[in-house]
């Protein structure tokens with residue numbers, strides 16, 4: 305573990321998504337004590353932004369306000385070429401809040417007549433870190449992960465759209481990757497590399 309001097313030693317993770325929390329914790333846990341926002345609040349921030357970045361900032365401010373601590377939020381989603389980038393920032397709400405399984409069913413249905421070569425997609429992640437609720441200079445880092453949408457679900461790991469996301473170089477879905485491997489390759493991992501560099505963590 306690299307010892308670094310950060311301006312803070314604790315960070316609230318501004319997410320209610322168990323899958324994300326696990327991944328973010330694995331990526332940051334050795335450097336900083338990370339606390340889930342559920343320790344401080346139960347209600348979710350309203351994701352009213354028009355971009356991943358705006359929504360990440362909204363969520364980070366909300367958690368920081370409730371906890372009095374610095375907060376890190378992740379706003380992420382899946383952008384599918386054949387759907388003009390949808391579901392994008394609306395990925396979590398794609399099937400009107402009915403959850404991951406319904407989102408995946410709706411996506412497969414929307415693409416049922418789309419050929420392999422037109423099934424390109426990417427996961428996108430925006431991380432926003434605020435030092436306090438009114439921080440005028442949030443730290444923003446982004447990452448993307450290119451892939452393709454499969455015709456049926458494959459794999460049991462991960463969460464959300466992972467069973468439908470083919471990682472072309474490996475020929476498997478992101479739900480077939482062990483957590484450690486997804487955490488090296490994913491949109492979230494890429495954004496986190498940039499964030500660690502910004503914070504002076506190696």
Ligand SMILES: O=P(O)(O)OP(=O)(O)OP(=O)(O)OC[C@H]1O[C@@H](n2cnc3c(O)ncnc32)[C@H](O)[C@@H]1O
Pocket residue numbers: 318319320321324351363378379380381382395396397404407427462463464465466490492
């Ligand atoms: O807002 P918080 O509380 O963090 O939790 P959330 O699940 O609502 O998160 P988002 O608003 O950022 O929506 C992200 C959507 O994109 C999906 N998603 C994001 N990253 C993913 C990943 O690594 N693998 C699979 N699906 C992912 C996820 O399942 C959601 O449907």
Ligand SMILES: [Mg+2]
Pocket residue numbers: 351396
């Ligand atoms: Mg959300």
